[in-house]
Amino acid sequence: MTPHIEYLLRLGDSSLVLGQRLSEWTGHGPVLEEDIALTNIALDLIGQARLLLTHAGRLEGAGRDEDALAYFRDARAFRNVTLAELPNSGIERGRTQSACYAFTVVRNLLFCAWQAETWAALADSADGELAAIAAKSAKETAYHLRHAGDWVVRLGDGTDTSRARAQRALDALLPYCNELFAGDAVDAAVHAAGIGPRAADLEAPWRARVVPVIEEATLAMPAASRFVSTGKSGLHSEHLEYVLAEMQSLARAHPGARW
Amino acid sequence: MAAPPYAQELVERAWAVLGTVADPEIPVISVVDLGIVRSIEADAAGVAVAVTPTYAACPATEVIARDISEALAMAGIAARLTTRLSPPWTTDWITPAGRARLREFGIAPPGAVDRSAGQVVHLVPRGARMQQTPPCPQCGSASTELLSQFASTACKALYRCLDCREPFDYFKPL
Numbered sequence A: 001m002t003p004h005i006e007y008l009l010r011l012g013d014s015s016l017v018l019g020q021r022l023s024e025w026t027g028h029g030p031v032l033e034e035d036i037a038l039t040n041i042a043l044d045l046i047g048q049a050r051l052l053l054t055h056a057g058r059l060e061g062a063g064r065d066e067d068a069l070a071y072f073r074d075a076r077a078f079r080n081v082t083l084a085e086l087p088n089s090g091i092e093r094g095r096t097q098s099a100c101y102a103f104t105v106v107r108n109l110l111f112c113a114w115q116a117e118t119w120a121a122l123a124d125s126a127d128g129e130l131a132a133i134a135a136k137s138a139k140e141t142a143y144h145l146r147h148a149g150d151w152v153v154r155l156g157d158g159t160d161t162s163r164a165r166a167q168r169a170l171d172a173l174l175p176y177c178n179e180l181f182a183g184d185a186v187d188a189a190v191h192a193a194g195i196g197p198r199a200a201d202l203e204a205p206w207r208a209r210v211v212p213v214i215e216e217a218t219l220a221m222p223a224a225s226r227f228v229s230t231g232k233s234g235l236h237s238e239h240l241e242y243v244l245a246e247m248q249s250l251a252r253a254h255p256g257a258r259w
Numbered sequence B: 001m002a003a004p005p006y007a008q009e010l011v012e013r014a015w016a017v018l019g020t021v022a023d024p025e026i027p028v029i030s031v032v033d034l035g036i037v038r039s040i041e042a043d044a045a046g047v048a049v050a051v052t053p054t055y056a057a058c059p060a061t062e063v064i065a066r067d068i069s070e071a072l073a074m075a076g077i078a079a080r081l082t083t084r085l086s087p088p089w090t091t092d093w094i095t096p097a098g099r100a101r102l103r104e105f106g107i108a109p110p111g112a113v114d115r116s117a118g119q120v121v122h123l124v125p126r127g128a129r130m131q132q133t134p135p136c137p138q139c140g141s142a143s144t145e146l147l148s149q150f151a152s153t154a155c156k157a158l159y160r161c162l163d164c165r166e167p168f169d170y171f172k173p174l
């Protein structure tokens, strides 16, 4: 698989997996408006994934379409960043398993800010189709980012409980952002070919988006950590298998089904 | 190959047909008024129609493509549909007639797209209404407030009128 296709899968799988995670809130949102908002954001992310996976499949030329890539690859073949697959309940040991809204919106802020910078950097990609997908996605991401930022401020600068939850979420999630900016062979090849930005170059503009929101939310930016997750190389946390089991079981039980 | 002499007429007829194809989610507005039909050109087989999606995942996209093909086929026009992603669709392409129909339907039409909106996080301030809000499509009052950035579909936000107290959808600038 070429670095170009690997890179498209990294972007497409990240959108797909977070979209699937956010869809878990459908019917379970804290209030009706937020139920609808997260469902809409999930749908937008899955829309990005459709375009990116379709494009990856065409470049690959092996006859795999968006559905083949989404439903018939196993966890090791997924290239999403680990940040996207973490459960909505958070990842601290001993915590209850119920979904946490603070964790959800803090993750959305961190993830969507990275997407916003990625789309902007792809505007003049040598891959014209990717540039078009990025331009389309950028407009939608701007709304997702606004939604997440608004909620992080409300929860951070809110009650003692909401503030504690938002801070706990930020402390848990920030180490997973290191992966977003970690370079490797795929990153170098894609950058050399003029297809995508160097991952590390997105960190400063990403911080410029995220830090003011964290400050307005009166939250503390955790100290830098050396932890680097490895989802984009296919080495995932134990959580991805659960996402895929739910997402893929129907398509695998009824291959080729139409409805 | 030169276009056949009746090409111009064929293209005009195709535009007229698509002017009657309603958006499945907002049926008061046609796909032409929505600004998603980007071009119609005569070719050897009939016409080539380029359609641009509104939202990447809009569930109506596939229905729209089918409705366009069927309407043209019913009119005896052979059509080939292509999806055009670039430049991305913007609400600035909704026609003045389309905006008027939206307002009649109770949906506040989109304002001009703020080109800087994608660059920074604009927080909706709590308590104070510092951002400009759309006027109420029911009573025309300028005194409205945002309830939710996402409403019944991804393309709309939910607002409330502070005078007539009615909630309404706002077609978000994109």
Ligand SMILES: [Zn+2]
Residues within 6 Å of the ligand: B136, B137, B138, B139, B140, B141, B161, B162, B163, B164, B165, B166
């Ligand atoms: Zn009113």
